[in-house]
Amino acid sequence: MSHIQVLDQITIDKIAAGEVIERPASIVKELAENAMDAGASAVAVEIQEGGISFIRVTDNGSGISREDVPNAFLRHSTSKICSVEDLSHISSLGFRGEALSSIAAVTKAELVTKTKDEPFGTRYVIEGGKEQSLEDTGAPDGTTFLIRQLFYNVPA
Template sequence: MKKIAVLDQNTIDKIAAGEVVERPSSVVKELVENAIDAGATAITVEITDGGKKLIRITDNGSGMDAEQVPLAFLRHATSKIEKVEDLTHIASLGFRGEALSSIAAVSQVELITKTPSGISGTRYVIEGGKEQSLEEMGAPEGTTFLIRNLFYNTPARSKFLKSDMTEAGYINTLMEQLALSHPEISFKYIQNRQVKLSSSGNYSVKDVIYSVYGREIAKALLDVSYENDFMKIEGFVGKPEFY
């Protein structure tokens, strides 16, 4: 029988990352939700080779101050809650403070960010959970994440990924869902330099449906709505010929 051993921190971080980061679409989901929580009204997601080689996410949200950037990559570091009581009234999409540390543990991350009040921006590089550089630089307001070589230091994990086309398909489905659920945000999804999805962010769900499913389906949908003292539901249903 093997003896029980205490794992080193590097191994612990890589195992913990697997609970948050299963595939490239997991990275996109976490970072886009962060952008939404930061008040972004325009988000661009660009991937190369199914997101395995590169994921670039750019938003026009609130950005981060330079002194906050390294803290954002620590486990259980979050701006969403401060105490356990805050869990009862969370309004954000994320709050656990695990996403960035998990992503950084299994990839090469470059972050460029600037707040509206900042004179200059900040560039931060962290690879495999180890900080490489933190410097001041010119940057537009908002945040850009570049995630390179996902699972480069955990080859066993990368073997479980599907083909580039399949992984890109997962991201495409995710982006469609995000665009449909946030018609107030302008989304653009670029795959291998080709624009696959673009929404206007004009608050019209019907326009997003047009962007995702095309004119014929968008024109044929029927509006449905329901409201009582506790809730209001609005949506669209397809005609029988679409089933």
């Protein structure tokens, strides 16, 4: 019998991604729900090759502050609850904080976001769960997710 071992974070994230992201529609659903939770009055979705090669979801919601962007992609990070007591009065479409982490684990993802209070937007690139860049960019208020190459780094 094999010894019990603790899995490394990359393996953990890919397993979690398989539980959250069954197909491209799962990504669109999660990102559209986040847009609605951010108060968006408009959400645009563009897909190519059934969503396997490209998904873009753009909204005019509240955006994500620059300081929060990297944290948004960590497992179990969320803006919707702070403690167990908050679970009794959730008013959002999702709160577990696994969607962005799972999406980033198995795709090449890019986020462009801007809040109304920030003079510049933020562009964040994360591939296979690893941060590639975080920089200022011109952007309208709201958030755009660009998802490329779904499941590009999943072995099975």
